[in-house]
Amino acid sequence: MKFNKKYTLDIAEKILKIDSPSGFTFHAIDFLKKEAERLGYKTSLTQKGNLIIEVEGKKKEGARGVCAHTDTLGLMVRSIKSDGKLAVTKVGGPIMNTLDGEYCRIYTREGKVFTGTILSTSPSIHVYKDAGTLQRDQDTMEIRIDEIVKSKEDVEKLGICNGDFIAIDTKTEITKSGFIKSRFLDDKLSVAILFSVLESMATNKIVPAKKTYFMITVYEEVGHGGSWIPMDIQELLGVDMGCIGLDLACTEYDVSICAKDSSGPYDYEMTNKLIEIAKKEKLSYAVDIYPMYGSDVSTALSSSNNIRGALIGPGVHASHGMERSHIQAVESSVKLVLEYIKQ
Template structure:
């Protein structure tokens, strides 16, 4: 069913922003480039971006009343890795940034970003990469100690790699392998949470284009350390409600699909605010958008981080359904746009 608000949102704009974000490397702690992309787009919309000492971005949109401030968070940081050591044969041992299973990155192309601005390509492999050489390759455990990166340069030793400027602590980003299909399917790494960020931009674009003022002041928080657990651990003190916009998990006994907006009632940090969650469900029904209410036992969000950081807030969690999270992810354009619809309905609601 079609939401009355959906035709008002600029679907093409949301997809353009999503593509741009997905094409910009941003593992947790290495988000300067993606925040430059964010700043440019925010300023083109006529808003301003404040960068906190931590590197998070905050956009303030004044509201109609002096009611409590509403926070909306989404994270631009993604999974990735760092150089842990350089082996004598010129292979790189890496340490994960964020929580993922090693088998999800085996065979992946990657970029190694040096501290002097150099970028080198590589491929993630196990230390026993060939069935023609190792008899136990199929049963070989994929864990950090058994994984390495082959650099696409003429290197045969640790010294050769160091001459390229590569060193311990350099960031490694995964090839997103982004595909936007005519059917509306979007498959890519890092839809968690760049799909959520794109939905937030869809909200901002609508407010600016329509010249609308939200019912109360909004502070949009774009965090840069969510994948390592503390993205929005500190938020502006005037925020009393926070909606985290993040991906909705799919599988097992969960109800969400890749075309739904997921409304999370509880994750590993505990239940989300009852009244906020109930209001989001009611608005999803009112707007006639596809949604699902689920519980995620292996999940945390920026709202979780804010609560654990001591913020006295009400909090909720929504986002587009994403299949195979922290792996080769897939969602649908409808889920991303409908997430923006639900946000729009919430911020414009007068009650």
Template structure:
């Protein structure tokens, strides 16, 4: 078994979390991924959609695919209001309440960035008697820009336009007890686990049993991240966050092995092998079913890929909100990937 370096993974996770990457605005973070893969000694290529594929030569020529996504939830400027405020449209599926009072950045197409805050259109209980009761939906939310603006003309003069991307402040905290809380652990924690595998292989000098093609996608949060994968992939493990709550059994220290999500059941043989390996390696895991969830593997299957597919990842609390996981879950995910990749 290759060694998994927790400090390396968490350091790289911090770098990923600090890089804005709402779906469709991922050039910067794709470069971060490429640079890190090159540092570890691996070749990369860009897909036409802007994703990154990292190739790791194996003992055999047949291909095992592993996917994870660096794109996150975010927003886009939908309109500029007469008072200079921004109306935004969501990117990805989240409760509007989860971004109320959140700090954000507006990214203009000419490279400028401005800070702002997401607020309801009635932001003060001292002024509006119905402020508490107003429904939190797109039409009732706006962004206050931290610049001197009082009109649409003022905001346009900053270079802000309809179609500009908006990223949420991740508010990342790395705690001494191993907890990591932040927005966008979905799926940057999964990407960190994949790179934990890559770093372990690089340092050990060992080859995986099969050649690996690591697919880092950039449109997963809007449903078509890995709808294209290289045609020589026959098995694909999607690495994405595991959900927590209700009748689910996973905790923030566990690796989630998803048996079924909204796209249907995952491959019986692959899922069974992952459970067997988790038991053998004494990795803390939970098998769960996510009826309101889809993954890059779902997108690949719906895109017509003739593959077997499975889904694993670190369990994350409060997904698509203020998320939290534990370094044990990230390291466990990397270890389970390593066990699968190194099996004969």
């Protein structure tokens, strides 16, 4: 089946531009829900806010699930400082030193949006002796708001409060050489992969072998995105970023098949099947162990769901920082998911 590169990159760019830190994902989910319905699929939302897209299969028994998450890392206002800057707390696990100097948006509970910059509390080499050496963490980082504010009271008058979400600018760019550079490819690139599969199925009238639930989750980065899944799912395939570095085999050009992560081994038969498909389809792939990693499938398995689980994803370099992948990895991932659900 021909890979629709234009659609895949277009949907990836669109969702990467929608701010959706964990707990503040409704704009992204609303967009994805409308896109799934435009493609002709039945959708529903869970109480938690996960998007469920149902695709009927040739067989009536033995449903499958395929999942990716649209929630991202972010920050939240911890408190307002006396000089009008914002103290922050992390949402998920961003590498804080990579955020120094990045632009951001502050979302108030009243629906207002303000821009700002994430900086260390020693932001100038001309003033602070420790400007280059200060440890960057959530206690030494703050938000400089792009408004005339000189006090806590000035900030409060804007409507900014403790608990407001702070979204980090993604700086998304797609190069002529096929690289996709952006924050939060983990896991919006995988969401684009699933929608590429859905688009291909709709365009080419492909019916999966079994009923398949495409699940877009919204709390993966904080550990409970996949805790509930439809009861008739017997096996769940997670699509999340593939790890790169140290002794790992995966590159930015591969679809990674994870045999084990920090939660333990994934299902042996499912993993074997994915490897067999990758070999048969001559995909660029790698099999790896992720030592410091968990997924929605990990959560589903630990939440007493009676399922088998496996995990794949495009190779992503510099995860939780300024991430990068390549269209070759995306294409191999799309083809692997599509062949998996057809069998």
